[in-house]
Amino acid sequence: MSREIVIDPVTRIEGHSKITIQLDDTGNVQDAHFHVTQLRGFEKFVEGRPFQEMPSLMARICGICPVSHLMASSKACDALMRVNIPRPAVHLRRIMNLAQIVQSHALSFFYLSSPDLLLGMDAPPEQRNLFGVAQANPQLALGGVQMRKFGQQIIEMLGGKRIHPGWVVPGGVSEPLSSDKRDAILKMIPDVLTIAQNTLTWYKQVFERYQEEIDSFANFPSLFLALVNDEETLEMYDGKLRFIDSEMNLVTEIAARDYESVIAEAVEPSSYLKSPYFKPLGYPDGIYRVGPLARLNIVQRCGTPLADEELVEFRKLDRNSSFHFHYARLIEILYSIEKIQQLLNEPDILDTRIRAHASPNRHHGIGVSEAPRGTLIHHYEINDDGLITRANLIIATGHNNLAMNRGVLQVAQRFITGLQITDGMLNRVEAVIRAFDPCLSCSTHAIGQMPLQIQLLAPDGAVIDEVKR
């Protein structure tokens, strides 16, 4: 085995994507699109499977956010069984969902976005990554590693494994929480709270350097969508669906199970990623955003002390700029840590009554929860034998599709000049998408390392310039 052989490693990309930027006759950017060029087909191949299998099947959609799919899927199955799950099981599901949000947000902020913020949008690509951050600001990089580990450890403790835990089941959870595990998680909280606060302090010192990006990174009026509870505090697990407008005024609020009355999905021939839109405004005017920015825009307060203090400052910003997804993500990390602590101190958290059992009692089941990237909807229909006859999934990245496309156009028009793509232009186009943190992992596959292709097109469609990353 001493031969020198070049191997293309099979990398774990989150699906393939492509950005096309169309120029007009004068060389100015006329249009731009973000395409997802890979099909998964989960909705189709689950047809005929017993509904009880859905949580574990759906968790396989994604290696990054399996917990989110597990959560929404189990809730849809709860609805099929028509059960109210025991209160301790709700607490435990919430804890796992929050741990998922912490680890996913940590990956997005520290791993993908902090290099831009620390090293600059125009820094050489070979430096602009976590490994560059480790050199320039080891504390920031260490904080990212520790924060991510915190979320993953909780998921592993509760679910038995980090990826695809099978602990969340229709009707509740499969095992109660032990006092040892509760104490072990509580013991980790002070350190990660400090990391979250320090990171927020650092972020607030640097983000204003990026005013041009704040002004142009998907900064436009749109609706926002998130779950909301009766207290109007941050809600990641349950509640009603609320739409607000760009002035933060209520547009509509409906029961989550009625999502089809206000959300429809359009299909563009150039992308496998569907484009959900707000029905009353039609397509494509019914553009809306989900995720951390939407959630913080929608709630009145977070509901935990430290996150509420941060929310006051956050609300002074231009909350239509998608650049502030980063800030919102950090506040949600802080909130999630505080909320996990609160839930672990609930008096019934160690209760052993954690699961409701039932046969299917309904042919339709809809489960909605907040995933790190936004509202996640699982909708199943079954026959009398409990076999799936139809599945519809609306994932957070899909909700944001129209906004990401408009954001790419806005950034391209602002930063792309001439007939060649420079690295600074390229990075800003990428960075606006990174702000949304799309999880194309829903199309995780193995076709080499080519997560992104950017094409500059002439008015006749000819490729003028092309960059692959």
Add this chain to the structure above:
Amino acid sequence: MILVIGYGNSLCGDDGIGPYVVEWLAANGATLENGATVEHVEAVEYLVLRQLTPELIESISFAQTVIFIDAALGNRPGEFFLRELSPAIPYNKEAPGAFSHFASPINLLETAESLYGRRPIAYLYSITGLNFDLGSSFSAPVEAALPQLLGKLKSRIALCTSSALPKR
């Protein structure tokens, strides 16, 4: 501690070879020359992952040796290669992708060194796959290569752990 990491998507055909062999090793152990089995060696930790992510950096920094096992693209399905991931090997320092969530073995090793001051000895076993479509079975060439691959891995783990084993 010897860290054995198999990564890949077990629902994408040959991409699941890394997870499969590590699960096999964790379940069956590897009989070593002195009669001990690797499964009983506390110094070996097996990890099955969909993809490599940054939180592994800390565990990697604690390890004496890390063995990565992954599928690969190539012209000869079923072939497998061993590379020692030594600091002397040049590598592309660019981030793996614009908004991708994975890390490469080299990235993790380099960052372990810069954040924790320790970079373990590391090896990468790459197995060339043929079929990466949806499905949990392996292609015929990969299936045929499995016994030899498992033998090589057992030997490598034995070699790495021999100094930590009790003498009989």
